[in-house]
Amino acid sequence: MVKNYFLNLFLLFSISLSSQIKITEIYHDTPYNERMTLFNGTTQQEENARRHHWGEFIEIYNYSDRDISLENWYIKDRWGIFWLPSDKTIKKGDFMVIAYSAPTVNTTPFTELFSTTQGKDDQIIKQNNIILNSYKESVSLGYSFGRQVPTDKGGYSWNLPKTSNRVIAAYTQPGVCYSVNSFQLVSNGSYSLASPNPLDAIYKPPTVHFEDIMLNDYLANYVYLDWSDNVLNLINNTCPISIQKIQQIPSGTYNSGSKCFNYDLAGSNTDSYDCTPSNGTTTPSTDYTYDELQTIKNSIKVYPNPVNAANQYTVTITWDGPAFNKIYNLQVYNAGGGYVFGYMPTNGINYTSFSLQNQLTGIFVVNFTLNTGQVVSKNILKW
Known part of the structure; x- marks a missing residue:
């Protein structure tokens, strides 16, 4: 089981009010087998793959007063990046969980591990891009157009004593995940260890109007822009x-001459004049x-x-x-x-x-x- 270690937990980036979504919980140190085993079809390796990092999750919370699409949002750790599904929307004042699911077999029974998630499968996103390291790791949440990863909105890092809390045959013990603590948001900028409770929280950030978040984002990131250099351009x-001049010769019988017409850029006729003088000479330009x-x-x-x-x-x-x-x-x-x-x-x-x-x-x-x-x-x- 986990002992009471001094936790070196610090913010990689300030928790910006402009992010709209916050990481409210990280569960990285499950009691399941965390040894990476390649899956090649054997029964034992399939079981290892099924249980590999079972229960790991990152919980996010929408603290704005508007539903937000997860398109262009990502979760990143020291080893990889996972782009959240573009067809998912996190409702205002609600949670979502990004849970690890073993590759190939994809059978992590997340709702069986945590009773707080039962009946809420639509709020669970499974991924295998990120495997949280138990001893030294960093996690950050970000947003980017065009999937070009910019500076993250906010992130978390930890360094812990290298020890193990693995429970042999943990999958046979219901509720074993609840005996290991997770990092949880306990105030607007402070995290502490507590029993995991995905899709729930001991503390929820206060709701902020979406317009105020956007204003703060503008003031923090864009107010310095000066368009004066572009005004003259x-x-x-x-x-x-350009509209070409059109020369027309009227129908009928005429002794000589023709009419020329001038048009403006909108295509409207402005005036007309004789193209050829009566003496037959060409009018000089x-x-x-x-x-x-x-x-x-x-x-x-x-x-x-x-x-x-x-x-x-x-x-x-x-x-x-x-x-x-x-x-x-x-x-x-x-x-x-x-x-x-x-x-x-x-x-x-x-x-x-x-x-x-x-x-x-x-x-x-x-x-x-x-x-x-x-x-x-x-x-x-x-x-």
Whole structure:
């Protein structure tokens, strides 16, 4: 039987309030045969495999006020890792047990060993990835997207005198597991030895609202993030959308000539003009060069940007210098392509204002159609 040893038990990581789930009990030192024996089909080796580490378990508890899926949660020890089943959900204020079950035969009679688990098979998860060492071991609980193991939420480690509490033919003695103590949570950050009681507890962590847990998790891990370096990228990154100019020749009899049409990025016709003069010569190109377009675009100011409640979501656009008297039309679209605002300035006008008060937060695109039919764009960020 187990003697009263001085237990060197310490937290590997702080028990974070952001974990939602805590380890409340670990039973690692069963009285069954803990000698690893390969199973090759013989009767004796099958019995050894059936009883190997019988009764070992790790108990977890959901102390939030919301049911939590176990997808992406894992249990890890010094030798291996076990990903909890993605189709399992631990209910609010409830326990689950991760129990060792021998490979190949998978016959650990867990509900026969512990009366507190009878009729609760749906709360017992069997695994063979982790075999808890009786003398030197560490166990941790964690969560990770994509099964990339990060820093664990909280963990436990122990070093004990190397001794044995094995009971010969322990499987013939009902209740023998209750004579060996397990590590149990006895306060919010303290563990002690007590008689094992899986799916029950002498102490349950107080319930915490799920929203408060998420807030604490944000404050502890994400509040330091600064998106200021990315705001300008969002504002200045214009999607490479272009709509080709379409030239159409009307049906019927005409002496000469044809009509050309200009379209904005939304596909709406903006204006038309004669493609070929009556004298038959080709109209010289009046389009602005790339450098000229960039100069015009830089002369257009959108402020404040980003726009928010502090300025009543009012946006002002001005254009001076190279852009003055060159803007034929401007149109504002939301991220879904919906029309928000439009304005056709006359000569001498170099500003306009509008409100995004009733619009959802996100990125808006302003298309400026120039007097040549060319279009430049700017982005507005609302948050």
